[in-house]
Amino acid sequence: MNVTRTEQIVHAADPARRLAALRGGAEQRGLDARALAALAANPGCRRRALLDAAGVDKTALADRLGQPAPFGRSPFAIARGNIFEARLKADGCAALLDPLRSRLGLPAEDDAPLRVPDLLPRSTPAARAERTARALAEAVAEPAAWTLLDHPMLRLTVAGSPAYLEPDAVVMRGGRCTVVEIKSFPVLDGVADPAKVGAAARQAAVYVLALQEAAEHRAGARAGGGPYEARELPGSPETSVLLVCPKDFGNRPTAELIDIRRELATTRRQLARMTRIEELLDALPPGTSFDLLPDAGGQPTRPVVELTAAVEAVPAAYSPECLSSCELGFHCRSQARCEGAVEQLGRGVRGELGSIRTVGEALAAASGGAPLGDEAAARLGYAAALRAEALGVPATAMAGAVAG
């Protein structure tokens, strides 16, 4: 292979360079909070961790593998989210004041007005992050004032490279800050869809981590410990976030503080794993590349066979939940089906079947071909006998079908 020489050089280099080499000439896919939060949804998957750390465009990869991701957002849903947020932020965030007063204790009188600094929304991410960092420092320096950072740009180091994250808002007062997440799903009669709240909490956890990193950065120290140590630093974030949603069927906001300590712990573990990405890199066969660099016609140049082999070289942890959370869901599903992995039927199935890993083994156990002493296999055999009896087919006929 003609790339071997460069590889050897890269191999010795730091993880960030090695990850960049995996991505090759294609543009880096920035990690946003949604992607980072989704990582926490399937913590066991090395494939996803590596691809995300390398900034590989998984949507393009899935396309190239012939199993395009089914995701997309309806323009109506996007518009609706934007309209709700615009309403809240109109007139110097007038509509947001109520929730801030009731949930965060913003004084009602006008002598302590909310400061909303300009965060240069039209600049580059790096410039915006700089500006946000300064605004945060200024707010910390004046603990008596209330500051609202509208769409701040935060930086979080993931696997050695910076990810830029943009929460809807951050409120700073008394030397502490709170993440504000604005979502357009309603709170109906005091209840919101728990799945959506969970997703929002995971996303907010990523912002809180970034704010902790910022606080550590300002203090010039790496606290590194649990959330309780980090809390001591000036300007560090609360572990509750303010979720603002439309109330019932209207456009009036309602807000709730949600405790995200659990999500925070999961995400922190996940990200820590990504910083141990070297282990994953070391396990790769030499020459592995996910380079999707397009030719003049916009088609990726790397042959599909090579890409498939590269993807296959990293172990996955497929379960049907992937289909709604990862761009490679369809690809990993076909792979799981080819291998006959029992996880294709659901996460819980694995626990039921004990040491049995494949559909073939399970069916063999069901027809009585189980190794003696395996409890799960014996149970499966017994279940098969009961099933055959209930359906009125001789058990041997089913066993024959397995053999055939």
Added chain:
Amino acid sequence: MSLLGTLARLEAVRSGRAEPLATVRHRHLSDRPLVLVPLAAAAEDGAPLAVLLGTDRSAPRLHIVPQPLNRGQRYAFLAAFADDLLPYLESCAAEVERIEGSEKDPQTGEKIPTFRELSADAPQLIVPNPGAAQHLALLGRATRFRRTAEDPDPGRYPAPTQVPLLGRWLTHLTDRAKVPGSSLLLPMTGLLARHWATGQSQLEDQHLGAQLAWHEPPSGLSGAEAARLVESGRDERGQLLHPPAGPTTDPRFDEKLLAPAIGRYDAALAALRHAQDEDGPESPRAQSAQASAERAVEQLRALLTEVLLPTWHDVWRGLDLLRTLPPAAHLPERWESDRWSFTGHRERVAAGEPPQPRRDDAVTAARKLAQREREQVRTDVQEALDDPLAMAERRLAGEAFSGEVTELVPDWDTSGRTPKPRPLLTVRTADHPHADLGREVHRAGGPAVQKAVITAVDPEQGLITVRVASGMGRKKEPEPGSLPAVGERVTFTLFELTARQSAPLPEPDDTPWTHGGPPSATQDSPTTAEEWE
């Protein structure tokens, strides 16, 4: 998922086709079900976009909201939907049965006969999936408190009179659907999944088209391949060949087809208003603008029909499949509960009761919870009695055992004045029930209710001996036929076969306020009109 369910899925992976999970049909199917496929607008939670409904599979009726954000159009839609649905509900109450009961006179304590009327039939709504049911529940919540022009204070946007009534019915039907074993409103994905296993996960089964693909894969394709095609096959315009069953539409459909069509409709409407203002409503320009606005609506209707029809046909195909199974023996009994539920709600509406509150008070919530638990037990027991495959689940769980009678030894209890038959029955079984000595067991499928007590267990030989304690008549010798003969197959369960009556909950008026007694019901109805903005 149970191990037997997993086994069936494994078999489906091997065969490439759906495999049976039941030998009988466990839900009542009406002779005249109403199939209802709703679509929600992504623009707002609970906002309707369209509904396709009807009792005739060759003649579905479509209602749409051309501009989903327009409140007036939404009410027009809901009114038309109500005009379609409410007559169907009414038609189910055409015939009634007189049911005789008795009540204790509170003063004298004497029993006095009472009569109640029970509707002979009840409505049955079949929707594609649980999401559709949830959408209907949201519509119910959004409409049942609407004020109408007939209200003393109609508010700024009075709704047509039938709209709150529609809301109350949708609330009732979706609420009833949470009762296990009930059949007034059923999602097709759940119905199919109860009776057949596919070779994919429960998550993937949520897609009605994909689940059905395992039943009738086109020749040459396995169920998995056919399902894959349904999930993601697209035409040259990039549109799904088989649109999802809703209630949300495919984002790419929204982007490429729906949004432009709504845009054209908005433009046509603006042009119409403009022409009417400038040239007058009767002017030729206004008339041609009117025509193009109507065309825009027609285009929208055609577009939505196109994405709704595949699901409409899927639901009916699912009904065909379910009808191939013989009905379970206990269906009439459970359907009677549904008929009571329908009758009761009709009476409450007729008596002028207010709509269901936003949140149940503590007593109602506790009652509903108790009812659901009771019905879950009852349904589980009945399904086990009706279907050997359901009984197999219980046997696998160690809650029942089946086998051949190997010995029947007559014996008597002579402690009383007259001896009572207490014969010993030995069963050879391969099952491993949690059979402690002295445990009470119940005979399933016998001629009468029959209890017995386990007296000996020999796991080596697979022998269980029980002493039969009831169901043999009043004489010294057991009634002929009341006991199984040697060589006959019997099944005993460790669970009771008749659901126990749970302790009655106090009436709402007798409940202390600390437990949510009166007068909460009115508090939980919105007093100020909330509006769809």
